[in-house]
Amino acid sequence: MSAAETEDRRSWMPYLLSAPALLLFIAIVLVPLAMTVLLSFHDWGQYKGIETVFILKNWREIWSDGYFHEVFLRTFRVAFLVTLLTAVLGAPEAYILSRMKSPWKGIFLLVVIGPLLISVVARTLGWALLFGGSGGVVNKALLNLGVISTPIPFMFTETGMMVALAHVLMPFMVLSVWAALQKLDPQIENAALSLGASQMTVLRRIVLPQIMPGILAGAIIVFALAASAFATPSIIGGRRLKVASTLAYDEFLNTLNWPLGAAVAVLLLIALVLIIVGSNRIIERRYAEVFR
Amino acid sequence: MSRNGPLALIFHTLFVIFTLAPIVVVCVVAFTPEGYLSLPTNGPSLRWFRTIARYPEFINAFWTSIWLGTVSSVIALAFSVPAALAIARYDFTGREALTALFMSPLMIPHVVLGIAFLRFFTQIGIGGTFLGLVLSHIVVVLPFALRLTLASATGMDRRIEQAAISLGASEWTVLKRITLPLILPGLASGWALSFITSFDEVTMTVFIAAPGTETLPVRMFLYIQDNIDPLVTSVSASVIAATVVALIVMDRIYGLERLLVGRGSGDR
Numbered sequence: 333m334s335a336a337e338t339e340d341r342r343s344w345m346p347y348l349l350s351a352p353a354l355l356l357f358i359a360i361v362l363v364p365l366a367m368t369v370l371l372s373f374h375d376w377g378q379y380k381g382i383e384t385v386f387i388l389k390n391w392r393e394i395w396s397d398g399y400f401h402e403v404f405l406r407t408f409r410v411a412f413l414v415t416l417l418t419a420v421l422g423a424p425e426a427y428i429l430s431r432m433k434s435p436w437k438g439i440f441l442l443v444v445i446g447p448l449l450i451s452v453v454a455r456t457l458g459w460a461l462l463f464g465g466s467g468g469v470v471n472k473a474l475l476n477l478g479v480i481s482t483p484i485p486f487m488f489t490e491t492g493m494m495v496a497l498a499h500v501l502m503p504f505m506v507l508s509v510w511a512a513l514q515k516l517d518p519q520i521e522n523a524a525l526s527l528g529a530s531q532m533t534v535l536r537r538i539v540l541p542q543i544m545p546g547i548l549a550g551a552i553i554v555f556a557l558a559a560s561a562f563a564t565p566s567i568i569g570g571r572r573l574k575v576a577s578t579l580a581y582d583e584f585l586n587t588l589n590w591p592l593g594a595a596v597a598v599l600l601l602i603a604l605v606l607i608i609v610g611s612n613r614i615i616e617r618r619y620a621e622v623f624r
Numbered sequence: 625m626s627r628n629g630p631l632a633l634i635f636h637t638l639f640v641i642f643t644l645a646p647i648v649v650v651c652v653v654a655f656t657p658e659g660y661l662s663l664p665t666n667g668p669s670l671r672w673f674r675t676i677a678r679y680p681e682f683i684n685a686f687w688t689s690i691w692l693g694t695v696s697s698v699i700a701l702a703f704s705v706p707a708a709l710a711i712a713r714y715d716f717t718g719r720e721a722l723t724a725l726f727m728s729p730l731m732i733p734h735v736v737l738g739i740a741f742l743r744f745f746t747q748i749g750i751g752g753t754f755l756g757l758v759l760s761h762i763v764v765v766l767p768f769a770l771r772l773t774l775a776s777a778t779g780m781d782r783r784i785e786q787a788a789i790s791l792g793a794s795e796w797t798v799l800k801r802i803t804l805p806l807i808l809p810g811l812a813s814g815w816a817l818s819f820i821t822s823f824d825e826v827t828m829t830v831f832i833a834a835p836g837t838e839t840l841p842v843r844m845f846l847y848i849q850d851n852i853d854p855l856v857t858s859v860s861a862s863v864i865a866a867t868v869v870a871l872i873v874m875d876r877i878y879g880l881e882r883l884l885v886g887r888g889s890g891d892r
Contacts (some may be wrong), residue, residue, distance in 0.1 A: 349710035350722055353766070354702040355723055360759050364744035368736070371743055425639045428632045438637070442875055444643055445884060450867045452861035453844045458646025460852055461653055461661065469649065499646060507884055509635065531629075560733030562827040563841075567848055577735035577827070584739060594743070597736045601653050604733065 374596035382590055390595035400579075400596070407575040407600070410565070411558035412492055416550050417498040422505030427539065429506070429514045433537050441510075448503035456564045459496040463487045463568070488570040496568050497558050504557065505550040512546025548615050556604055576600045647864060654861035657852050672858035682859055684836075684841035688822050692754070692839060696761035697769065697818035701811055704760070704770040709803075712777035727767045737764065738831030743831060752834025760832055764825060765818035772817060772883070776810025813878045820870065 372390055375383040429441055447455060462469045463486035471483040486492035516539065524534045528601045562577040569578065577598060583593030628636070656662050657669030676682055679781075711723055729737065737760070745756040784806070788798050804811075826841040833842050840863065847856050874880060 346710035346714035346716040346719070347736065348735055349706040351744045352706040353726060353770075356703060357763070360741075360744070361725075361728070361763055364740035365732075365736075367743050367747070368740040374644070396779075398858065421639065421642075424635060428628050428636050431628050431632075440640065442871070442880055443640060445641060445880065446868070446871050447647060448884065449820050449824070449871055450647065451826075451841050451844070451863050452850065453841045454650060454863050457844075457848060457857065457860050458650045460848070461649050461857070462646055464661070496646075496846055499642065502643070503884075506706075510881075556731070556733075560735055560827075562735050562830075563845055565844070577850065580735055580739060581830070590743065594739055597733075600733060601736045605731075608731070620751065 342435055347612050364447075368594050369598055370498045371591055372598050373466065374548075374591040376589045376591045390592045393592065394595055394599060403574050403579050404576055404603075406490065406573075406600070407559055408603075410490055411574065412499065413494050413556040414497045414501060414553075415555045417494065417518050418502050418505040419547055419551055420555050421498070422502050422550065423509045423543065426506045426513060427543070430516075438492035444506050445503040447499075452500055452563050452565075455500055456496055456567045459492070459499065460487065460567055463492050487568065487574055490569075490573065492568045493565050493573070493575075496564050500561070500564055501554045501557055504553045506549075507554065508550030509543055512543040512549075545615070545619055548611075552608055552611055552615075556608055559604055561602060641849075650857050651864060653854065654858040658854070661852065661854060661857070672854045673862070675855055676859055676862070679855070681843055682840070685838050685840040688754070688837060689759075689840040692757050692761055693819040693822040696758050696822050697765055697815050699758070700762045700766045700769040700772065700818055701815055702771045704766060704814070705804075705811070708770055708773040708777045710803075712774055712873045713782075726770050729764050730767045734764070734825070734827035735831075738828035741828065742831045752832065752837055754837050756832055757829065757837055757839070760828060761822045761825065764828060765821050768817045768821055769814040771813035772810050773807065776807040780806050811880070812876070813883055816870075816874055816878075817883055820867070 371382075373386050373388070375385050375387055375389060377383070425444065429437060429444065432440060463471075468486065470486065473482075475483065476479045484491060486495065521534055521538055522540050525531075530536070560577055561575070562581065565573075565575045566578045566581070569575065574582070577600065580593045580596040580600070583589045583596060587593075627682060653666035654672060655664045657664060657666060657671055683818060707722075707726060732795060741756065741760045742751070743761075745751045745753075750759075751757045780803070785798050785802050788802050789795075793801070801876075824841060825839070826845050828834070829839050830842050830845060834840060838846070840859075844856060844859060844863075871880065874883060
């Protein structure tokens with residue numbers, strides 16, 4: 333085989349190899365997504381069904397109706413607080429795990445990130461059982477410990493939604509911080525300690541700045557998944573407390589107003605893409621100066 | 625390396641309790657002998673596990689999930705292997721864009737994918753069919769299959785292939801006898817992760833499954849929406865038990881961390 337032939341092969345081989353997957357994605361990802369965007373501009377009526385016209389009716393309805401504002405605000409408020417909760421709890425836990433010795437390290441890493449693979453429905457059911465109205469296990473425990481004096485309503489509230497979602501998404505944060513911790517050189521910590529820095533100073537000035545990119549990367553993943561979560565808000569929130577994804581589900585499968593449901597979903601997608609791309613930009617700019 | 629202080633260990637203990645509490649409570653309540661949700665204070669009973677057998681909806685949904693996970697993961701791998709070889713070995717225009725496209729199902733909310741597939745499948749006449757489920761699941765598991773295939777294709781020693789070629793092996797022989805066997809561990813773990821992802825998927829599937837093609841998590845979700853009783857906890861406990869077994873096996877064989885983080889940093 334001559335060199336020219338190799339060059340020639342180089343040019344079309346990768347396209348040939350990736351063509352099947354590319355065609356598959358065009359046919360069953362890009363086309364359906366484009367159809368959904370189109371659907372959000374169609375009209376719908378109780379008796380006439382979906383009418384294939386191009387109007388802004390659904391978008392106007394979302395723009396002007398306070399109910400939709402409330403749902404989207406709730407979606408992003410819950411997602412933000414869940415992200416905060418996972419960062420505040422997950423980052424220290426990842427650090428503690430990284431300082432453990434074998435075999436405990438391996439065992440507890442499995443315990444902490446293993447639930448990622450356990451069915452979300454089963455885990456949320458667990459929280460529904462723990463919350464169980466006002467007489468749930470969590471409230472009994474908190475009351476007995478004297479942490480609270482009156483039961484906190486968890487079921488059908490945003491608080492309950494946040495706790496359950498934080499549990500469901502915690503492994504993503506721990507994994508992300510864990511990955512950042514693997515790059516940390518323990519010698520730097522030791523050097524700081526030997527130079528007389530306190531444990532607290534080492535944490536704040538040495539460890540935290542170095543794992544910050546990991547925390548932020550984890551935060552983006554958790555935020556995106558929390559804002560688009562469906563099963564957990566649906567089970568814990570009940571029929572009344574809607575977030576964007578459960579609202580879209582309702583429009584599709586109960587009201588049957590597909591165009592409006594499609595508009596809600598497309599708006600969620602656009603908002604998430606903007607937030608993720610925007611925060612990625614900020615993080616890259618911020619840490620470009622520190623690391624490169 | 626310094627040890628964790630007492631405060632750190634207290635934090636760790638509370639964290640582990642938080643992590644395990646909802647999982648453990650499901651497994652404990654599942655053993656109740658009563659007809660309502662309660663802890664089995666009068667001794668455990670298998671009553672509700674036996675009851676599952678009388679509900680064909682759960683049994684059928686279980687088999688749907690198993691078949692769906694198996695078939696869609698195999699097909700996703702078949703698409704991933706050539707794509708991974710292209711991305712790992714060639715530097716070509718559009719390489720980054722292609723990788724981003726194949727990984728995009730991780731970024732698109734599953735509720736959006738569910739809606740898109742519901743509309744699309746209804747239009748082309750395969751709404752609520754098993755075929756539709758398979759197509760949609762190929763898309764959501766492909767990023768996992770591709771990532772692990774890509775990792776093993778990148779980490780492979782290419783000199784072995786070059787040696788085979790210099791000894792006169794044809795391209796096809798090299799692929800069949802050298803390349804595929806070498807990336808097989810990556811393929812196996814890619815399949816396992818894809819299968820579990822498919823088996824757990826509920827958000828997208830709840831839009832496109834119809835009565836008769838409901839998967840197990842969808843069936844459980846719809847059941848819980850109506851009411852929570854010991855039956856659904858025993859079904860959940862069975863799912864949890866099966867997952868934990870699979871998890872430990874995968875951790876032994878491949879290392880869970882390597883599977884999920886995508887790099888082998890291990891506990892050393």
